[in-house]
Amino acid sequence: MKNEWPLWEVFIRGQHGMSHRHVGSLHAPDAEMAIKNARDVYTRRNEGVSIWVVEARHIAASSPSDKGPLYEPSESKVYRHPTFFDIPEDVGAM
Amino acid sequence: MYAQMIKTAGTGVKSPEEMTEEERRFQARVDANEKIEPKDWMPEDYRKTLIRQIGQHAHSEIVGQLPEGNWITRAPTLERKAILLAKVQDEAGHGLYLYCAAETLGVSRDELTEQLLSGKMKYSSIFNYPTLTWADMGAVGWLVDGAAIMNQVPLQRTSFGPYSRAMIRICKEESFHQRQGYDIMMKMAQGTPAQKKMAQDALNRFWYPSLMMFGPSDKDSVHSAQSMAWKIKMNTNDELRQKFVDQTVPQADYLGLTVPDDHLTWNEERGHYDFSEPDWSEFYDVLKGNGPCNVDRLTARREAWAEGQWVRDAMLAHARKKAATKVAAE
Numbered sequence: 001m002k003n004e005w006p007l008w009e010v011f012i013r014g015q016h017g018m019s020h021r022h023v024g025s026l027h028a029p030d031a032e033m034a035i036k037n038a039r040d041v042y043t044r045r046n047e048g049v050s051i052w053v054v055e056a057r058h059i060a061a062s063s064p065s066d067k068g069p070l071y072e073p074s075e076s077k078v079y080r081h082p083t084f085f086d087i088p089e090d091v092g093a094m
Numbered sequence: 095m096y097a098q099m100i101k102t103a104g105t106g107v108k109s110p111e112e113m114t115e116e117e118r119r120f121q122a123r124v125d126a127n128e129k130i131e132p133k134d135w136m137p138e139d140y141r142k143t144l145i146r147q148i149g150q151h152a153h154s155e156i157v158g159q160l161p162e163g164n165w166i167t168r169a170p171t172l173e174r175k176a177i178l179l180a181k182v183q184d185e186a187g188h189g190l191y192l193y194c195a196a197e198t199l200g201v202s203r204d205e206l207t208e209q210l211l212s213g214k215m216k217y218s219s220i221f222n223y224p225t226l227t228w229a230d231m232g233a234v235g236w237l238v239d240g241a242a243i244m245n246q247v248p249l250q251r252t253s254f255g256p257y258s259r260a261m262i263r264i265c266k267e268e269s270f271h272q273r274q275g276y277d278i279m280m281k282m283a284q285g286t287p288a289q290k291k292m293a294q295d296a297l298n299r300f301w302y303p304s305l306m307m308f309g310p311s312d313k314d315s316v317h318s319a320q321s322m323a324w325k326i327k328m329n330t331n332d333e334l335r336q337k338f339v340d341q342t343v344p345q346a347d348y349l350g351l352t353v354p355d356d357h358l359t360w361n362e363e364r365g366h367y368d369f370s371e372p373d374w375s376e377f378y379d380v381l382k383g384n385g386p387c388n389v390d391r392l393t394a395r396r397e398a399w400a401e402g403q404w405v406r407d408a409m410l411a412h413a414r415k416k417a418a419t420k421v422a423a424e
Contacts, residue, residue: 007197041190044187064133
């Protein structure tokens with residue numbers, strides 16, 4: 001059996017009510033150690049108030065080659081943006 | 095610079111006509127300052143060169159802990175000890191950021207470690223010099239971290255996303271390292287005559303090895319041109335070395351210390367200092383393994399790896415046993 005510790009991706013919530021954000025990865029034997037290591041590696045200067053770790057092999061990612069089919073459809077739907085609609089100034093703030 | 099003499103894979107810069115369609119698209123993205131991410135298509139030589147460069151950079155951070163670790167138990171005050179400990183811990187962190195950037199290119203952490211321990215991959219020549227006095231902690235922070243920052247600041251804009259992000263994190267923390275070093279130098283230079291002498295001696299010993307960190311002049315190198323076209327090398331070695339000298343000489347003047355170079359003069363016309371080249375035969379000799387501490391450094395890393403084996407194995411065995419018990423209970 002391969003004896004390299006698995007790779008974990010680390011997500012940290014910063015101080016300011018933000019969502020968790022990916023900051024990097026590290027190796028650890030289990031989730032508990034991954035959190036402890038993440039504390040040492042990624043929050044030495046008060047960068048976080050909460051840590052998530054997830055084993056890298058559990059992450060499913062979209063493929064760069066799917067970029068077209070995935071994101072191009074939204075390019076033609078400009079009406080999804082509020083600036084698409086001209087509202088007369090007389091109407092006031094909207 | 096923590097990565098020296100990185101051999102760029104491939105045959106040099108190709109003209110657009112010589113490139114395949116994929117290579118042309120890749121180069122266009124790099125030229126447009128788009129970041130290349132791990133799953134994107136990239137030339138095999140780009141991948142190989144980056145693994146060498148990021149790997150060597152990571153190894154340098156890890157081995158770089160050793161010369162300073164030497165002084166943790168002998169720091170002059172508890173505060174200095176705590177600061178040095180924090181600095182050395184940062185170096186470990188920097189090594190880890192870089193290893194994980196390298197791993198996104200398809201090399202494993204253990205492979206990288208094994209290549210360091212077997213001598214197949216190198217680390218920066220600077221860490222093969224000994225740290226003989228407390229003033230060396232000042233000189234290392236001021237000069238060695240100062241030289242590293244020269245290289246790392248532009249690398250924040252490098253084309254490979256994970257490398258760029260690691261550099262941004264590292265640069266944020268690195269300036270603490272240089273300032274704590276200069277702080278030690280100020281204290282020593284303004285201290286007793288014996289302390290000032292110690293500071294001058296540290297500058298004398300670390301000046302040329304610091305200039306060597308940037309590597310030999312690369313203006314004629316085809317390989318360097320390819321790395322620059324890929325934006326994994328942002329400046330020539332000579333540009334960075336000049337910048338380092340221009341920035342550091344006034345700092346030495348402020349300390350009342352003398353840079354050990356009789357030919358050092360301000361060149362009004364160029365707007366730069368003229369300075370003596372380091373002894374490049376010494377540089378190549380250190381790279382070959384003949385520096386004062388090459389054997390000590392690699393021995394320390396090999397012993398740490400071998401002696402930690404049972405801990406790594408035990409922790410993994412414990413994690414597997416716990417996972418198995420959990421599954422059985424469900």
